[in-house]
Amino acid sequence: MVGAIALVFLVIVPLILPVSRLQILGRFLSLAIVALGIDLVWGYTGLLSLGHGIFFALGGYALAMNLSLQLPEGQIPEFFSLYGVEKLPWFWAPFNSFPFTLLAIFVIPAAIAGLLGYVVFRNRIRGVYFSILTQAALVVFFNLFNGQQKLINGTNGLKTASAELFGGQVGSPDVQFKLYMLTIVLLVGAYVLCRWLTGGRFGRLLVAIRDDEPRVRFSGYDPTAFKVLVFAVSGAIAGIAGALYTVQSGIVSPQYMDIAFSIEMVIWVAVGGRATLVGAVLGALLVNWARVLLSERFPEVWLFFQGALFLIVVTVLPDGIIGWFRSGGVNQVRSLLGMAPPVSTFPAVDLNEEIQREREIVQQKDS
């Protein structure tokens, strides 16, 4: 099923869409990768992170730093001269190496996520406290990058469009097409990873931690270790997504660590349906598509729409679109419109509430 959809995106969509549109779709697909990471920590483990922008931006910066260093021996990136910096800051040096950069894209975000997770979870700081602290961490990282003109070009960020990658300029249609393909491959990879993590006993333990963490302790598990690992994995996924997004939009800047952007990531998952991986991807694509549609024509309406989306998802559709479908949402609409539910066997059997309930349960298990 997933393979089929991926094939459609790999083969058929590029035939229909021009590269400029494909580039936008590629960006959305990168955002869908972050959504998978968010779903892993929030949907399954119950940790609402409002700071995934940190990891997203770190991945982007790692790649952008490497691309900025494509210079003749002895030169340093141009922006440094604006601030009178003559020597490359020490932490830039390793990014000369492409293999190191590829590692750094996910290892650095994972390490920071793991560290942040460890100092917070170790003290049994949970729930909204965790959310607030991740948000504060986001503000801190924003300040750190935004304020350091001399180290990382501050507010202006790092541009990538004119660097070379895959044998061409990053901004060129050819490379953008390759990046689109790469994004799909990595999205499928992230999906498979999350599927593996949530599918087995480990995944059920995550759900157990979400539902009743103290009880997990009394069963002999140490939830801290599990939460740290999941948060780190999620950070790594966000880092990869950030790197892909950066090269497809041509810039990485501290704006990636905007408070609103990180919370928006949560709404993608919520719209699609938390604790369903397909939902996370679907939600990210739908919301971003809606954003493009709305903000192209009515930029003012977009924030109203987004705000309303938060309210609707929380109050009316807590399980998102996927959850709504699975719990018989279509039938609800039919009954509101005054139609009878579709009958597949004897009406007497179908209308029996006990049987309906059990049938729903079986369906939930199957899906």
Next chain:
Amino acid sequence: MNKILDIQDVTVSFDGFKALNDLNFSMEPGELRVIIGPNGAGKTTFLDVITGKVQPTTGRALFKGRNLRNLPEHKISRLGVGRKFQTPRVYLNLTPRENLELSYNRHKNLFATLLGKPSKGDREEIAQLLAIIGLAAKANIPASVLSHGEKQWLEIGMLVAQSPDLLLVDEPVAGMTDEETERTGQLLISLAETHSIIVIEHDMEFVRQIARQVTVLHQGSVLCEGTMDEVQNDPRVIEVYLGEPQEEVTA
């Protein structure tokens, strides 16, 4: 040093209020002990101390001769202490089978849980356990749709799956029908053949069914210990439960 549990002079105080007051308690391996006591006697705090949720202010708790101070809950659990809560706490979004699997898992560290799979033997044992607690037919539906009594049983099953040496069971029959209560009693008695068990209960009928040794807690300390008949005829116990005017003066 062959006592399975030995509580020595334990006091727990919350902002000056002593939930446990110089409590001494010990238990031999294989014993089935029932603890009764009026509300606020410190029964739940007593279990909290053993399972590591609350640290004793003074005194110490020994399990199989090992001091439990400063051990986190999951380590104590791995030493062989299992606990069932007052209101059933099962994982509602998982099925009974998955609930049992999580408890049954013998290697509870991170990577074993991530990479390991339950073996065939494990799955058979879980199936047996499901049959014992009467949930074989409902093994694959979410635990949230189980009845209250079934959840209580599932939690007892989870406790057994952990295969602890000491079971701490807090009010196992609260909210059960008479028939369910009777069956729970039988289950506990059969478990007592291979485990040490502490049961906290209010239901005197049930206590009479299962109890051999009864300990009465009152205001954070042990009031008396003995067989059910001895305890019931102890004037101090009658005083605590029925209340006498002097009681309030001394308290």
Next chain:
Amino acid sequence: MQGVFDVLFNGLSIGAVLLIAALGLAIVFGLMGVINLAHGELMMLGAYTTFIVQNAFKPLGDSPLFSAYIFVALIAAFFVAAGVGLFLERQVVRYLYGRPLETLLATWGVSLILRQFVRSVSWSIAIGLVLFSLLFWGGQWVLKRRLDWNQLKAKALTILLPLSSAIAIIGGVVLNANKALAKPWFSARNIDVTAPSWLRGGVNLGSFQFPVARLFIIGLTILCLLGTYWFLQKSAWGLRIRAVTQNREMSACLGIPTNTVDALTFALGSGLAGVAGCAVTLLGSVGPNLGANYIVDAFMVVVVGGVGKLIGSVVAAIAIGTVTYLLGSGYLPLWMTQLGLTETLQPLFDFFTFFSTTSMAKVMVFALIITFLQIKPAGLFPQKGRTVDA
């Protein structure tokens, strides 16, 4: 010596701003367990209310009466924010009690809407909103008189909601054709509130000058603090609020209207946000994004202070304010130079120099907060007792 004094005063003054912003948050979070991410936007509404009140007083010219506008504005800001908070609680938050993460997301949605609202609001939007309210809630009010309301409810809402929004939107769009009605009231630009003359300038004390506006904010914060304390500890409703916090079921059994108590608590917290918003207009120009600047810091105050005790927030706010100013103002490297320690402790000097800007000081303060939480995870004054963490 003057430096120490400067640090203390400025620390206190930053702390006072933090505290007044965090006070309402501490009440709503501490007593109800609700995370209100729209708190900053309620502050923003308070600031805009101040702006409107000031404009209303403009015709009075420079008379002393004009200078008194700030007091009217304080009261107006309180009631406007409290009113919006009340509406928010009744329409959204109360359905989400016990689900703090959902509340957090919902209130964020509200904050987005409020931010865009002050940017776009014009007469046509305002009229459209009134139209919608009349149709939607008025329609419900009429339908509720029918006996079969409970069966009708779902169907009625699915018809009423799209119908009234459609009429309101069409009405708004039609009115928008009129230039005067379509003009935004505030637009996205920042607005400036001119402080009354008596709040400008400073009080000289020896060689030191205290800006009056900051003294006023410190005084206002103390006043709000005392007022809140008195209300919670001494008044009848305060007693009810505390009772509901401790045991909701029991309070309900004793005849305390828990619904009213929730609404009141939330309105009180929101009203305090309004007052805070009014206060910050004295510090500079304000815009639709005002809230975002304060909300995170205010939450840090609550987290460090510990939930449930106001004194915790007070200590935390002053501590965070002082440390932020101490690091950000660059006094530490300066003192080191004066004491001749620069060379012996060069790495430390470099370290402090690196963090001596306002934004870098925030980075350091966060690191300190995280370190602090390693020692006291539940904050300075945690709630103790048997009920914590069931």
